[in-house]
Amino acid sequence: MTHAAPPRTVVLGAGAWGTALAIAGARLGATRVSLWARDPAQAIAIDRQRENQRYLPGLALPEGLCVASGEAAPLLAEADLVIVATPMAALRGWLQELRGLAVPVAWLCKGFERAASADQAGLLGHEIAAAVAPDLPTGVLSGPSFAQEVARGQPTALVAASARADVREALVNAFHGPTLRIYANDDVAGVEVGGAVKNVLAIATGLCDGLNLGLNARAALITRGLAEMTRLGLALGARAETFMGLSGLGDLVLTATGDLSRNRQVGRLLAKGQTLEQAVASLGHVAEGVYSARTVSQRAQRLGVDMPITDAVVALLEGRLRPDEAVAALMGRDPKAEGL
Numbered sequence: 001m002t003h004a005a006p007p008r009t010v011v012l013g014a015g016a017w018g019t020a021l022a023i024a025g026a027r028l029g030a031t032r033v034s035l036w037a038r039d040p041a042q043a044i045a046i047d048r049q050r051e052n053q054r055y056l057p058g059l060a061l062p063e064g065l066c067v068a069s070g071e072a073a074p075l076l077a078e079a080d081l082v083i084v085a086t087p088m089a090a091l092r093g094w095l096q097e098l099r100g101l102a103v104p105v106a107w108l109c110k111g112f113e114r115a116a117s118a119d120q121a122g123l124l125g126h127e128i129a130a131a132v133a134p135d136l137p138t139g140v141l142s143g144p145s146f147a148q149e150v151a152r153g154q155p156t157a158l159v160a161a162s163a164r165a166d167v168r169e170a171l172v173n174a175f176h177g178p179t180l181r182i183y184a185n186d187d188v189a190g191v192e193v194g195g196a197v198k199n200v201l202a203i204a205t206g207l208c209d210g211l212n213l214g215l216n217a218r219a220a221l222i223t224r225g226l227a228e229m230t231r232l233g234l235a236l237g238a239r240a241e242t243f244m245g246l247s248g249l250g251d252l253v254l255t256a257t258g259d260l261s262r263n264r265q266v267g268r269l270l271a272k273g274q275t276l277e278q279a280v281a282s283l284g285h286v287a288e289g290v291y292s293a294r295t296v297s298q299r300a301q302r303l304g305v306d307m308p309i310t311d312a313v314v315a316l317l318e319g320r321l322r323p324d325e326a327v328a329a330l331m332g333r334d335p336k337a338e339g340l
């Protein structure tokens with residue numbers, strides 16, 4: 001009797017998160033997982049060392065995890081599920097390349113794309129997909145998840161968001177297991193707004209902690225940050241309850257308080273007096289909040305949504321305010337009623 005081979009998952013992008021999720025999927029074994037790296041030399045090194053020493057050092061690749069590079073088309077032709085695990089800036093290019101596929105495609109990136117020009121709005125992933133690949137079955141995998149912990153098999157819960165049930169199911173089938181719970185949600189806008197805005201707020205809390213403003217201040221930033229994230233989400237068609245979930249409150253708490261966060265580290269380094277260029281260069285990984293902050297603020301302004309913490313982060317990143325001035329600006333706002 002012949003057995004059908006398990007489905008194939010292809011992960012495009014071998015940074016920290018792509019590698020970690022590929023490890024988790026391969027360890028689970030529900031699908032055969034291939035990790036595709038843009039740089040052939042990096043792919044050879046990862047395969048030879050069975051470890052991604054550049055982006056995820058100290059974590060061994062499971063035996064069954066294939067590493068690939070070069071022409072992606074043959075690999076994609078065999079895929080049953082494709083994961084785009086690049087920074088936000090590369091998502092549009094991959095969606096354009098993938099648009100003829102009939103299998104589910106999900107991205108892991110959290111952010112808004114930078115606007116191409118001043119008169120255009122920067123887009124979320126699902127908005128880019130609607131513009132360049134409307135027929136592609138797409139979704140997003142998000143939620144509180146430091147790559148290192150997922151790769152180590154530490155308990156983690158994620159959310160698979162898509163308007164399509166088959167995409168949500170494909171993500172659950174490929175990754176849900178004893179150490180990784182995958183919840184499903186059809187509120188794609190809510191899940192994406194949560195993932196993008198929490199990065200900006202983590203820069204704010206990193207700065208707050210770097211300046212030793214205290215635990216009260218950090219709790220206030222997280223709580224009022226959640227309020228402004230929710231306001232933007234509602235204006236973009238999301239449901240309020242999504243912001244009480246994994247990609248809202250969950251990822252905000254993790255990223256705003258966890259020292260593994262690159263966005264939080266940017267805030268801490270700025271508080272120490274580093275320039276933005278120095279802070280970003282010292283990370284060696286993408287910190288999406290740096291690139292999304294201005295777009296979040298612009299989209300909010302266009303929608304008439306008040307986002308004072310985000311605006312303060314943008315002013316800091318652009319050098320228009322010093323940290324002490326940003327704190328004074330936030331604390332000096334007029335009294336208002338609590339709530340959204």
Ligand SMILES: NC(=O)c1ccc[n+]([C@@H]2O[C@H](COP(=O)([O-])OP(=O)(O)OC[C@H]3O[C@@H](n4cnc5c(N)ncnc54)[C@H](O)[C@@H]3O)[C@@H](O)[C@H]2O)c1
Pocket residue numbers: 012013014015016017018037038055085086087088090093108109110111145146147148284285286288
């Ligand atoms: N690291 C985490 O813990 C984590 C967790 C959840 C979500 N994310 C999100 O996932 C995304 C990627 O983060 P990361 O931590 O893996 O970043 P990273 O900086 O560790 O790695 C980014 C990788 O993307 C690759 N890349 C860039 N452009 C590419 C392209 N056009 N095609 C293929 N590969 C390309 C780079 O070579 C690099 O390997 C970000 O949006 C981040 O917010 C990260």
Ligand SMILES: O=P(O)(O)OC[C@H](O)CO
Pocket residue numbers: 110143144145146147199202251254255260261262263264286287288
């Ligand atoms: O390191 P950060 O700040 O990009 O955060 C990583 C993940 O998004 C946390 O869920």
